[in-house]
Amino acid sequence: MEQKKVLIVDDEIHIVHVVAIKLRNNGYEVISANNGAEAYELACDIKPDIIVTDFQMPVMTGMELVEKLRENEQTKNIPVIMLTARSFAVTKEQREQLHISDCLSKPFSPRELLVNIEDILYQNELVAEAK
Amino acid sequence: MFVEFGVIVLRRSGKILIVVTMFVVCITVICNTAWGSGYEVRRNMDYTDIMLGSISIVTVLYIAEALGVILTGLYMLKLAGAIASIARLLNSETSNSYDNHPLSILRLKKIKELREKIVVLFEERNSLVEMYDKQIKELKVQLHISQKRQTHIEEIIYSIRDSVIVVDEFDKLLMANEPAGKLLGFDYKKSYFKPIKEIISSERKEFLKFLSHTKKSRGQAARKELETIQDGKLKTYDCIVSCIYDNNKQVCGVVAVLHDITREKEISNMKNDFISHVSHELKTPLASITAYSEMLADDEANDEETRKEFYAVIQNQAQRLNRLIEDILNTSRIESGLIKINKEPLSMAILIEEQLKMIKSYAEEKEITIIGQTPIVCDQIYVDRDMISQVIVNLLSNAVKYTKPGGTVTIESKTDEAASKIQVLITDTGVGIPDDEIEHVFDKYYRVETNKKQARGTGLGLNLVKQIVEKIHNGRVFVNSRVGIGSTFGFELPLASKNIEITV
Structure with a gap:
């Protein structure tokens, strides 16, 4: 089975580190970035299966990153999970409009994050098979 | 006659x-x-x-x-x-x-009667003249009092720093002070009894509209925030317009007071930003602590080395959380005057060494080199250990935060025995601060606009540094910076007097 690629974006290296260990331990390939701009370039290059991004970051925020991804034909369908310290920061309308698959508020559980990633990727596979 | x-x-x-x-x-x-x-x-x-x-x-x-x-x-x-x-x-x-x-x-009788009448008339006239003289005098006194009162009212209005403007029922200017003239664009002393529509500049249409609306509504008072560009800067005014009523309870004019709330508005925005940032800042180390503890509980750390690494992260993040909480609490305690100060004689070099150890792992994470040049010579100060430690760590962590990987942060201390002072300088090779923002960096909740995207923060750290150094230890804080080159933050404290026993 092909290893799924996950792009983790957070300016907090501890968060990137812990999520990377959790996902690698569960068979995922992990790529990381420290801000939105760096993540966008990586997303265009490696086309990850899913992106886990922080909301508030220097240089380019998580929301700006998603907006840019959705504008690009190559990256517009990549599912995104948003990690945010402020759960109210992302509105329902924004989630729907930018096709944000899930929002997890910090502090979050790496276990829960893994389950959500698996769910989203499984649903995407089902949709792809149906097509 | x-x-x-x-x-x-x-x-x-x-x-x-x-x-x-x-x-x-x-x-x-x-x-x-x-x-x-x-x-x-x-x-x-x-x-x-x-x-x-x-x-x-x-x-x-x-x-x-x-x-x-x-x-x-x-x-x-x-x-x-x-x-x-x-x-x-x-x-x-x-x-x-x-x-x-x-x-x-x-006939003599008639003439006598006439004469008596004339005499009576004269007497009446004299008493009337006396009465009128008295009334004229009273009126003169009242006029004098009234003129004095008017002058007094004018002086009061002129001395008010807020903009005050009074108009009559026909929208003609009755009174205004200098700030009102400056704000609304007219010469306040030469514009009395002129229609306000003619004297107030067209840029202040919103104010005129509000004035007219309040007068028409006949309500007692109305309040509105008005924004205007003054000297190229956005200013916010709290505008209160009250109707003036005559004896028949009819509106015979309006008085408007415009209070500059630009600073309050900025502070309010900064507070909102602060709440937003502080929740993020508190939750970030908490998120690390929660995630790493869960990983340990789930046996996700495969070896002893990884486990140790996880413990270290939890410890560091707990300390970070504690520093942040201390910043918030100490700011509040200093402001309310409730803080307990325990001053003792200490060596500045020792304090700096302790804080360098605290910040070392954070600097290593960001690949930043920290250089410490702090000789233990004549560096005794009489200070609160926790507070000055917080000053040093706040300045060091700030320097690391705004310096890109590969950069350097230098801390040095200089003693001026003649002036009986010690100076600590923390220099970074970071992003620097623009000239127009540098004077605000020690303000509460203030965050340098251009550096907001560079790193997160609460806007409390530097304010706390200033409060601890200047308010509690009679010292001085200062900053020099050049955009793209770096910044030097420093503080100066009085050396401990010789009769205090020194312990290191």
Whole structure:
């Protein structure tokens, strides 16, 4: 089975580190970035299966990153999970409009994050098979 | 006036009457005497001549006398008419009878009555004059008081730093002070009684609209925040417009007070930003602690080394969380004056060394080199250990935060024994601070706009540094910075006096 690629974006290296260990331990390939701009370039290059991004970051925020991804034909369908310290920061309308698959508020559980990633990727596979 | 004139005329006309009568009597006597004494002469004359002569003299005399009497009568009638008109003016009770009997007014009794009335009138007039004089004096006093009050009110309004403007019911300017003139664009001393629509610049249309709306609504007061560009900067004013009512409870004008709340608005925005940032800042280390503990609980750390690494992260993040909470609490404690200060003699070099150890792992994470040059020579200070430690760690963590990987942060201390001061300088090779923002970096909640995206923060750290150094330790904080080159933050503290026992 092909290893799924996950792009983790957070300016907090501890968060990137812990999520990377959790996902690698569960068979995922992990790529990381420290801000939105760096993540966008990586997303265009490696086309990850899913992106886990922080909301508030220097240089380019998580929301700006998603907006840019959705504008690009190559990256517009990549599912995104948003990690945010402020759960109210992302509105329902924004989630729907930018096709944000899930929002997890910090502090979050790496276990829960893994389950959500698996769910989203499984649903995407089902949709792809149906097509 | 007329009465006085009438009295004078009466007196004078009496004299003329006597003179005329005396003249006629004298002429008659002289003629009679002349006629008697000239008998001898007349005897030698013709009888006819004598007769004719004597008839003609007597006739002339009698005609003259008759003329005198007629003239006197006519004069008396005129006089009586004049006096009667005076009497009518005086509204005499018997004035109607004068028309039937014109000369009856000249009766002594009537004239006496008239005189009494005139006297009464004079007395009344005098008392009226006195009363009016009194009233005029009172009015003058009231006018003086009123003018003083108006001046006083004007002085009060002129001394108010807020903009004050008063307009009448016809929207004409009644009063305004200098700030109002400056804000609304008119010369406040030369614009009185001019329509405000003509004097207030068109850029302030929103204010005029609000003023007019409040007046029309007849409500007691209305409040609105107005934003305007002044000297190229956005300013916010709290505008309160109140209606002025007359005795019939009708709106006879409005008074507007515009209070500059730009700073308050900025602080409010900064507070909102602070709440937003602080929640993020608190949750970030908490997120690491939660995630790493869960990983340990789930046996996701595959080896002892990874486990140790996880423990270290949890410990570091807990310390970070604690520092943040301390920042928030200490800011609040210092402001409220509730903080407990435990000053003791300490070595600055030792304090710096301790904090360098604290910050080391954070600097390593960011691949930043920290250089410490802090000789333990004459560096004794009398300070609160926890507070000065917080100052050092805040300045060091700030320097690391805003320096890109590969950069350097240097900390050094200099002692000026002559001035009895010690100076600590923390220099970074970070992003730097623009000139127009540098004066605000120690303000509470303030975050350098251009550096917000560079790193997160609460805007409390530097404010706390300033409060601890300046308010609690009588020191001084300072900053020098160049965008793209780096910044030097420093503080200065008085050295401990020699009679304090030094412990290191």
